Amino acid sequence: MFPAVDARQVHKHYGSLHALDGVDLRIEQGEFFGLLGPNGAGKTTLINLLAGLALPDGGQISVLGYDVVKQYRDSRRQLGVVPQELVFDPFFTVRETLRLQSGYFGLRRNDAWIDEVMHHLDLTDKADTNMRRLSGGMKRRVLVAQALVHKPPVIVLDEPTAGVDVELRQTMWRFIQQLNRDGQTVLLTTHYLEEAEALCGRIAMLKRGQVVALDSTKNLLSSIAGCRVRLKLADALPTALLAQVIEQTGTNYLLALSSFQALESVLEELRLAGVMVQEMALLQPDLEDVFLRVMGRPC
Amino acid sequence: MLSFYTLFYKETLRVQKVAFQTLLAPILTALLYLLIFSHVLEQHVEVYPGVRYTAFLIPGLVMMSVLQNAFANSSSSLIQSKITGNLVFVLLAPIAYWEFFAAYVLASVVRGLAVGLGVYLAALWFAQPPLQFPLWIVLFAVLGSALLGSLGVVAGIWAEKFDQLAGFQNFIIMPLTFLSGVFYSIHSLPAFWQDLSRFNPFFYMIDGFRYGFFGTSDISPWFSLAVVGGCLLVMTAFTLAMLRSGYKLRG
Numbered sequence: 206m207f208p209a210v211d212a213r214q215v216h217k218h219y220g221s222l223h224a225l226d227g228v229d230l231r232i233e234q235g236e237f238f239g240l241l242g243p244n245g246a247g248k249t250t251l252i253n254l255l256a257g258l259a260l261p262d263g264g265q266i267s268v269l270g271y272d273v274v275k276q277y278r279d280s281r282r283q284l285g286v287v288p289q290e291l292v293f294d295p296f297f298t299v300r301e302t303l304r305l306q307s308g309y310f311g312l313r314r315n316d317a318w319i320d321e322v323m324h325h326l327d328l329t330d331k332a333d334t335n336m337r338r339l340s341g342g343m344k345r346r347v348l349v350a351q352a353l354v355h356k357p358p359v360i361v362l363d364e365p366t367a368g369v370d371v372e373l374r375q376t377m378w379r380f381i382q383q384l385n386r387d388g389q390t391v392l393l394t395t396h397y398l399e400e401a402e403a404l405c406g407r408i409a410m411l412k413r414g415q416v417v418a419l420d421s422t423k424n425l426l427s428s429i430a431g432c433r434v435r436l437k438l439a440d441a442l443p444t445a446l447l448a449q450v451i452e453q454t455g456t457n458y459l460l461a462l463s464s465f466q467a468l469e470s471v472l473e474e475l476r477l478a479g480v481m482v483q484e485m486a487l488l489q490p491d492l493e494d495v496f497l498r499v500m501g502r503p504c
Numbered sequence: 505m506l507s508f509y510t511l512f513y514k515e516t517l518r519v520q521k522v523a524f525q526t527l528l529a530p531i532l533t534a535l536l537y538l539l540i541f542s543h544v545l546e547q548h549v550e551v552y553p554g555v556r557y558t559a560f561l562i563p564g565l566v567m568m569s570v571l572q573n574a575f576a577n578s579s580s581s582l583i584q585s586k587i588t589g590n591l592v593f594v595l596l597a598p599i600a601y602w603e604f605f606a607a608y609v610l611a612s613v614v615r616g617l618a619v620g621l622g623v624y625l626a627a628l629w630f631a632q633p634p635l636q637f638p639l640w641i642v643l644f645a646v647l648g649s650a651l652l653g654s655l656g657v658v659a660g661i662w663a664e665k666f667d668q669l670a671g672f673q674n675f676i677i678m679p680l681t682f683l684s685g686v687f688y689s690i691h692s693l694p695a696f697w698q699d700l701s702r703f704n705p706f707f708y709m710i711d712g713f714r715y716g717f718f719g720t721s722d723i724s725p726w727f728s729l730a731v732v733g734g735c736l737l738v739m740t741a742f743t744l745a746m747l748r749s750g751y752k753l754r755g
Contacts, residue, residue, distance in 0.1 A: 219755070253755070256596055257595070257596070257754065258592065258595055258596070258754060258755070259754055259755040260754055277598070278598035278599075279598070281596060281597060281598040282598050284596070286596050288589075288592050288596075290589050290592075292589035292590045292592060292593075293588075294588075294590040294593070295588070296517070296518045296521045296522070297517075297521075301517075305510055305513075305514050305593075306593060306597075307510075308507065308509070308510025308511075308513070308514075309507050309510050309511065309593065309597035309598075309599060310507070310597055310598065311507055311598070312506075313506060351593065
């Protein structure tokens, strides 16, 4: 079985910028895969190469076994890409836009599926509305619908929820998760790390055009030892605990703990110093901690 | 094939959605030219013996409208799609570069012919030029609009802002069409300008097109056909090579 996406030693330059520096990435069919990284890390460049919007300077990328350069028509048929920019054609209605997109992918009489996609994305009421008259959130839904109109086996979502309200996020993720359960592969880039943590089975992190972490979400989370405790104290923190401070605002502290057991010694120090605890919350490590730690390491 | 047809259909649907701008406005502009030039020159100029100046002018204006609108169609559609970013929907689709070319050029031909037909029908109210060889008329209209449609694809892809496209239109297309014999026969020009006109491919398109109406022309219609056909072949090869390379479309 071919991998959904197979990138081998991919390089891309823009002038003197080495946007992708030997990227190797293999995404299996049926995965919900996250591609994370700070701005300028190369996420969108990689997606553009995958979708044929840019051409690689070196290396190979294939989608379900089809080379994106030599077999571009076959590879593009396998992909449904939601672009990052909020773009639309102002001449057409929502239904016309989706019918045209179906036709580009060689599909005639696709209205049954178009209706279903519009239903899942709450677009049915807007089917005959011109694209210009839609709100930003509605336009974003149409972008998602356009990517799904030819039932692609691999769905690529490049920052699909940037600037989008909670309702649309929930509607969209429900539908995308359903498609993923039905066997479609999903490749997601997002700045919302909690989204990636909740949705993605595996995650790759890019930094300066290189893959700096690639593992299951579970393994990435467990790679961070210890946890944190947030405290609101009646007085200042005893000096013996200052070494553990991550954040401080007045008498509100965020302390690092090597393990849950270490909490007992913190409370012991506070009792000895006579400092009263007004509020306390124990925090588990999340993807943001992993992200910050990985991005803080030199390449 | 459905990908090509859909892109072609999208381009023609766009023309219909803004028909005031894409069809009616150029017809009105051509009629204003006809009204003014025929009023001023009708009593003073006879280009072909026994042919009224207004009748002589009509084929030139029709062909000028065909050519300018064919160029405007592909070039303006492409630059709008590039600047608004929606060209990405076409670039993401499994559309071959030659299908892309064929769809934009054919849509340009359709708009060029539609405007040309509109100008011709409206101009009949002023004068009725004969139709000696209708096939020559159709042949030159189709080849000329395809050539300008192809040039429009190149200009639309090359230009990065509307200003650059307007420069292309105003400093290349417009002078070449106006100096191609739309309003006169090149035999009425001094020898130097006659010789220079022979390097203008638009001259051959207008002259060959006019031959279809009057059965007479400044030079042999076969020679004009060879020049226009040759230019179209060269332009097609150049545009296809540009699209295949992904120039300014696939970074």
